[in-house]
Amino acid sequence: MTAINFAVIGYGGMGSYHIHNIMPNENERIHVVGTYDISGERQKISSQHKHKIYHSLEEVLTDETIEAVLIATPNDSHKDLAIQALKVGKHVVCEKPVTMNVEELDEVLKVAKETGQTFMVHQNRRWDPDFLITRELYKKQQIGELFQIESRVQGANGIPGDWRHELKHGGGMLLDWGVHLLDQLLFLVDSRIEKVSADLSYILGDEVDNGFITYIIFENGIRAIIEVGTTNYTKLPRWYLKGTQGTAVIQDWDLSGEMIVDSGKKNIQAPKPIQAGVGLTKTMAPPSEEATETVALPKITAEYDTFYKNFYKVVREQAEPVVKNEEVRQVMVLIEEIFKAAKR
Ligand code: NAD
Structure with missing residues (x-):
């Protein structure tokens, strides 16, 4: 089966770590096509690695060769980026924390369910x-x-x-x-x-x-x-x-x-x-x-590449995800409880 073509949104510390350290390019399951970052400086660094440089989010989302995006931007931007990507039929890998709170996560999960696209959170630890x-x-x-x-x-x-x-x-x-x-x-x-x-x-x-x-x-x-x-x-x-x-x-x-x-x-x-x-x-x-x-x-x-190997199987073979969205949601519920408990 063919590799999944990825665009990476956010080529900062973690976006670049994904590309250079965890995406298992060598066995062709995941193919990084290019990156989009709002920082010109980060894009310049990315271009040195011969990635295609996207100059806008729209350019990523309208690129029909892209099947999936990795969202590795600051936490407050995850929700909107994920929803936009899912709505145009991209699969999404999202960095942690998935969103700012449970309400935001529920909005994303609703769209994932409606579109049938894979949405998986990188709980790598x-x-x-x-x-x-x-x-x-x-x-x-x-x-x-x-x-x-x-x-x-x-x-x-x-x-x-x-x-x-x-x-x-x-x-x-x-x-x-x-x-x-x-x-x-x-x-x-x-x-x-x-x-x-x-x-x-x-x-x-x-x-x-x-x-x-x-x-x-x-x-x-x-x-x-x-x-x-x-x-x-x-x-x-x-x-x-x-x-x-x-x-x-x-x-x-x-x-x-x-x-x-x-x-x-x-x-x-x-x-x-x-x-x-x-x-x-x-x-x-x-x-x-x-x-x-x-x-x-x-x-x-x-095994350092378990996540992407599984992501590939989830997308191509409807395998069970190793990080389930319900588990991710439970963690967000607990985080909200911790914030509340600290106030109490
Ligand atoms: P960072 O600041 O190093 O990188 C973020 C990049 O996103 C920057 O280059 C910035 O210019 C870019 N950016 C910001 N808004 C954008 C937008 N709307 N569209 C495109 N690009 C945008 O931050 P980081 O340390 O790489 O963290 C990014 C995400 O990764 C965070 O959610 C963080 O929690 C997560 N993270 C996860 C791990 C892990 O082990 N799983 C480790 C570190 C960071």
Whole structure:
């Protein structure tokens, strides 16, 4: 079957990353014809890569050789661009966060349904190796039944770029990194959410959040702490996971970390009290060596082109999308709840 001809709308950081790093050109499934960007400077850079340069959105939308567009522009423009593209019969890959809110997303999904075109959101961090490890140990109960998930990304560079500082463009870290971590969480835990509490940080003085912490309780009893920080000069682990039989830590994207699990050995001596500060504690003493085993994190293989391979099959063979619009909608519902909870 023939490759899908793409035009990329928004040749900035992520638009160019798609073209040069993730669109699987080599096996001809996806063919990038050209780019459209409102910035002349970005278009100049794109032309150096021999892409066709579109000078207006109309030019993209009226090009009958184009079957699909990638939308990689600031968040506030996703809705209108997606609707216009779908209405002229293009399939759409849209960057995250899909839209600014649920209402906007529903408008897009209505048009996708009416036109029958494929609309898929690039929730790429479902294939992050650290997340795949978490998913593997959760599914296989390698630390027993998981009951607490702590997922954090932390930097010290503040909010990056220009439009990410502005409310009208959908800036802020909840919509930026938050959407990734929340998508991972909902993809992992198959249970309804019972309670959400949250706090957004405005410590850098921007009109949008420079980070947040949310505490989520699922109906099945799992608790999750999700944290995004841009003012952290030293980090906490990327993942801290507690199960009924052990605890796992994934330190960072380098996948360092370990699982400490109950050895299951009987008749083990109770932990001896240790000196702690100016006091003594048995409660906080480390478990004795025989009581636990240190186990390596599960090995996984990460595939970087899963998204586009699947997109191709969805368009050409009516396969199930790996990122379903209903899942994307649930994440947007949760984001709205987090904004509300933070106000409360
Ligand atoms: P960016 O500012 O680097 O690039 C955006 C580009 O869009 C700019 O070149 C700008 O000139 C252009 N643009 C703006 N409005 C336009 C319009 N109406 N039509 C055409 N071009 C337009 O931003 P970015 O970091 O590339 O982010 C773009 C999108 O990608 C955002 O939605 C962001 O959340 C998402 N993103 C996703 C990931 C991921 O891992 N999935 C990573 C980074 C960014």
